[in-house]
Structures are given as structure tokens and as C-alpha cells.
Amino acid sequence: QVQLVESGGGLVQAGGSLRLSCAASGRTFSSYGMGWFRQALGKEREFVAAINWGGSSTIYADSVKGRFTISRDNAKNTVYLQMNSLKPEDTAVYYCAARRGRFYFASSDMSDFGSWGQGTQVTVSS
Numbered sequence: 001q002v003q004l005v006e007s008g009g010g011l012v013q014a015g016g017s018l019r020l021s022c023a024a025s026g027r028t029f030s031s032y033g034m035g036w037f038r039q040a041l042g043k044e045r046e047f048v049a050a051i052n053w054g055g056s057s058t059i060y061a062d063s064v065k066g067r068f069t070i071s072r073d074n075a076k077n078t079v080y081l082q083m084n085s086l087k088p089e090d091t092a093v094y095y096c097a098a099r100r101g102r103f104y105f106a107s108s109d110m111s112d113f114g115s116w117g118q119g120t121q122v123t124v125s126s
Helices: none
Strands: 004-007 010-013 018-024 032-039 046-051 058-060 068-073 078-083 092-100 120-125
Touching (some): 018 120
Parallel strands (some): 010 120
Antiparallel strands (some): 004 018, 018 078, 032 046, 032 092, 046 058
């Protein structure tokens, strides 16, 4: 399994931007599809965005479409989540997750992801 470490969270005003990073250990990062999920206080974890192993397929939750962008750099074993036009409702702990296998389509199904990071807090003030 791959080990994942998120970074880049913090406090930002509404309308601002943040970029989250997720660094993966191991030499097989390019064999994994990647995803970002989030969990707000008192709510269930939800899908945010995902990307396939090569970066050719991406999907987004409707709530972040047009504002967030997921990307990856396989040479750096890192996946990113660029978050623009942030809203207070984006406040949550953001988790990076890995889905083993070179599937063409990215997945939004949490059960497809076998490795998870520890999460990074994003707080958007109004």
C-alpha cells in the first residue's frame, strides 16, 4: 500500500484560494488513481475530486466543479487540489486517497480507495 501525507491546509477568507498537496511514498505512484474527499464537523465524508493514474480522466463533485482543480505529478509522487473561490461551506478536513490500478476512468466511490492520508484542515471564514 502507498503511504499518503497531505499538506497545504489552513485558514482563508471566503473568495480566497488554497492548494493542497498529497505526497505518496513508494515507486508505484503512477499505478494509482487518486482522490480527494472531505469531512465537515458532524457530517459524513464526501467525495470532492478524483484523477486517474495518468491524469487523463478527472471528475468533480457538483459543489466544487469550476472552482477546484485536481492534478498530479507522477515524477514527484504528488497529487494536488487547487481550490479557488472558497466558500465557508468548503470548511472541512480534506483527505487524500489512493485507488490501486490503472483504470481509465477516475472513481468517486469511496470504497474503491484503499489508502488514506491523515487529513488536513481547511477553514474558510466569512
